[in-house]
Amino acid sequence: MSEAAKLAEYREYKVIDPATGKEIASYPLMDAGQVDEKVASARKAFPSWSQTSFKERSKIMLEASSYLAENAGRYADDIAAENGKTRFDALLADVYATADLMKYVAKNAEKFLRPVRVSAGLALPFRKAYFRYEPKGVIGIISPWNYPFNLSAGPAVQAIMAGNSVVLKPSSQTTRSGIITKEILGRAGLPEGVIEVVTGSGSVSGQALIEHDDLDMLYFTGSTQVGREIYIKAAERIIPAVMELGGNDVAIVTKNADLERAANCLAWSSFTNCGQTCISTELILVQREVYDKFVEKYTQVVSAINLGKEAGEIGAMTMSSQLKIVEDQLEDARQKGARILTGGKKPEGPGLFYPPTVIVDAKPDMKLMKEETFGPLKPIVAFDNIDEAIEMANDSEYGLSGSVFTKDLEEGRKIAYRIKTGSVNINDSMMTPAIPALPFGGVKKSGIGRNHGRQGMRNFSDIKSVTEYSGGVKRELFWYPIPPGADKLIEKVLVILYSNKISAKVSAALSSIGLAGKLYRKM
Numbered sequence: 007m008s009e010a011a012k013l014a015e016y017r018e019y020k021v022i023d024p025a026t027g028k029e030i031a032s033y034p035l036m037d038a039g040q041v042d043e044k045v046a047s048a049r050k051a052f053p054s055w056s057q058t059s060f061k062e063r064s065k066i067m068l069e070a071s072s073y074l075a076e077n078a079g080r081y082a083d084d085i086a087a088e089n090g091k092t093r094f095d096a097l098l099a100d101v102y103a104t105a106d107l108m109k110y111v112a113k114n115a116e117k118f119l120r121p122v123r124v125s126a127g128l129a130l131p132f133r134k135a136y137f138r139y140e141p142k143g144v145i146g147i148i149s150p151w152n153y154p155f156n157l158s159a160g161p162a163v164q165a166i167m168a169g170n171s172v173v174l175k176p177s178s179q180t181t182r183s184g185i186i187t188k189e190i191l192g193r194a195g196l197p198e199g200v201i202e203v204v205t206g207s208g209s210v211s212g213q214a215l216i217e218h219d220d221l222d223m224l225y226f227t228g229s230t231q232v233g234r235e236i237y238i239k240a241a242e243r244i245i246p247a248v249m250e251l252g253g254n255d256v257a258i259v260t261k262n263a264d265l266e267r268a269a270n271c272l273a274w275s276s277f278t279n280c281g282q283t284c285i286s287t288e289l290i291l292v293q294r295e296v297y298d299k300f301v302e303k304y305t306q307v308v309s310a311i312n313l314g315k316e317a318g319e320i321g322a323m324t325m326s327s328q329l330k331i332v333e334d335q336l337e338d339a340r341q342k343g344a345r346i347l348t349g350g351k352k353p354e355g356p357g358l359f360y361p362p363t364v365i366v367d368a369k370p371d372m373k374l375m376k377e378e379t380f381g382p383l384k385p386i387v388a389f390d391n392i393d394e395a396i397e398m399a400n401d402s403e404y405g406l407s408g409s410v411f412t413k414d415l416e417e418g419r420k421i422a423y424r425i426k427t428g429s430v431n432i433n434d435s436m437m438t439p440a441i442p443a444l445p446f447g448g449v450k451k452s453g454i455g456r457n458h459g460r461q462g463m464r465n466f467s468d469i470k471s472v473t474e475y476s477g478g479v480k481r482e483l484f485w486y487p488i489p490p491g492a493d494k495l496i497e498k499v500l501v502i503l504y505s506n507k508i509s510a511k512v513s514a515a516l517s518s519i520g521l522a523g524k525l526y527r528k529m
């Protein structure tokens with residue numbers, strides 16, 4: 007191969023359909039220079055975009071979500087082709103969830119980001135005090151391949167509604183999903199440059215983005231390992247970074263649970279998207295009294311799930327590297343004595359398919375019990391009492407989400423509040439990110455900061471505190487020259503306002519007649 011041909015090859019990368027093994031697209035592998043162009047374009051677009059009204063931004067967002075809804079099938083096909091998931095999964099968790107979020111941010115951004123008036127306090131009269139949420143500037147967003155459209159478009163639309171411009175780097179495997187985000191917003195009238203997409207790998211293009219010195223914030227969704235590197239880069243430049251990282255979620259099924267609902271729900275939360283969900287149920291803990299019954303029901307539901315991209319309910323895994331982790335963890339578990347009740351063997355034929363696999367007799371030293379699997383392996387373990395279950399659930403470096411199954415809601419809440427996670431579902435699983443008003447994110451090594459809801463939008467804003475004085479006083483008590491006896495006056499004010507010896511009633515009465523105003527007039 008000639009040098010020129012080698013260079014051309016290096017500058018492009020190919021995307022393989024995980025379900026067929028066939029090449030479906032190729033994109034430029036952007037280097038630091040090209041990343042710089044994208045950041046510069048977003049920076050150029052920022053001043054005028056940040057001055058637009060919420061009404062203008064909402065109009066664009068609603069137009070984009072409407073167009074997305076009308077073209078849902080076409081976009082779901084694109085997403086499914088590069089991710090390997092089924093069309094149904096792409097429609098539900100990527101397209102539907104994003105259209106819903108776009109409408110939510112369009113309707114709520116103004117309310118969440120309006121200035122907040124506060125009291126200036128008795129001692130500082132004639133002042134208005136408030137704080138404003140102001141756009142930060144240019145936000146670098148890096149997204150993973152598992153919900154490639156929702157996790158690219160989701161943070162981007164929140165940042166854009168808050169008045170920022172965005173440089174988005176989707177996972178190289180799911181580049182098209184990032185491009186769709188720009189495509190639908192651009193078509194709806196978003197000005198040029200407000201969103202730019204960097205295509206390429208994490209190690210080249212992603213690295214160039216996180217090292218760029220003209221970003222005002224980083225927003226990362228992906229593994230804890232890469233998140234750590236990105237957080238360090240943000241710290242070096244003292245810019246904020248939101249981290250949405252890995253998980254190892256546990257479901258607790260007590261003896262009071264509706265076992266049928268628990269089995270059906272957990273079969274879905276274990277295996278949808280082939281188990282490649284940050285909040286997939288990774289471990290099921292079942293109270294010993296109902297363990298056998300639950301295992302039987304769960305295995306029955308799981309073994310009936312159809313594997314297959316077109317006619318099936320579960321598509322292919324996305325990355326061959328992820329499939330290797332699954333096979334390695336299962337082999338480790340097998341060697342350490344685990345029993346496999348269903349699944350456990352990759353079917354013949356092309357594509358990264360792997361069947362839903364149920365495992366019992368799992369032990370704490372098995373890799374799948376300690377590490378995030380991010381694939382279709384689900385161990386079920388018995389417990390004797392609730393304290394033991396909670397201890398097992400919390401024995402993890404992660405703290406993303408979890409679930410509890412019991413018909414006794416009081417018991418459910420007690421357990422739910424003791425699990426150390428960013429979210430939890432009672433008699434449900436994986437529901438919190440489906441409700442855009444609920445903040446979503448992790449504790450421990452699962453992340454820092456929140457996506458969605460009021461907090462999600464405020465991530466992308468700087469807070470500016472403002473005071474406005476409109477009285478006629480020419481000189482404040484504490485300005486120069488300080489009047490003789492001012493210290494005595496302050497001592498008296500302190501006692502009147504804060505001493506427990508002055509009854510609450512007197513203090514309230516003094517406040518109502520405007521003590522501070524009187525003190526000022528004395529000067």
Ligand code: NAD
Nearest residue numbers: 149150151176177208212213228229232250251252253284
């Ligand atoms: P990953 O960390 O390998 O990659 C995520 C993104 O980072 C990709 O775009 C990748 O190209 C980029 N990247 C990789 N190295 C980089 C570097 N050195 N500099 C800059 N960018 C770099 O994660 P993944 O395999 O795409 O996704 C799976 C992981 O994401 C799982 O651990 C899962 O739990 C987690 N996840 C978390 C959430 C959440 O909301 N908490 C959601 C989805 C996925």
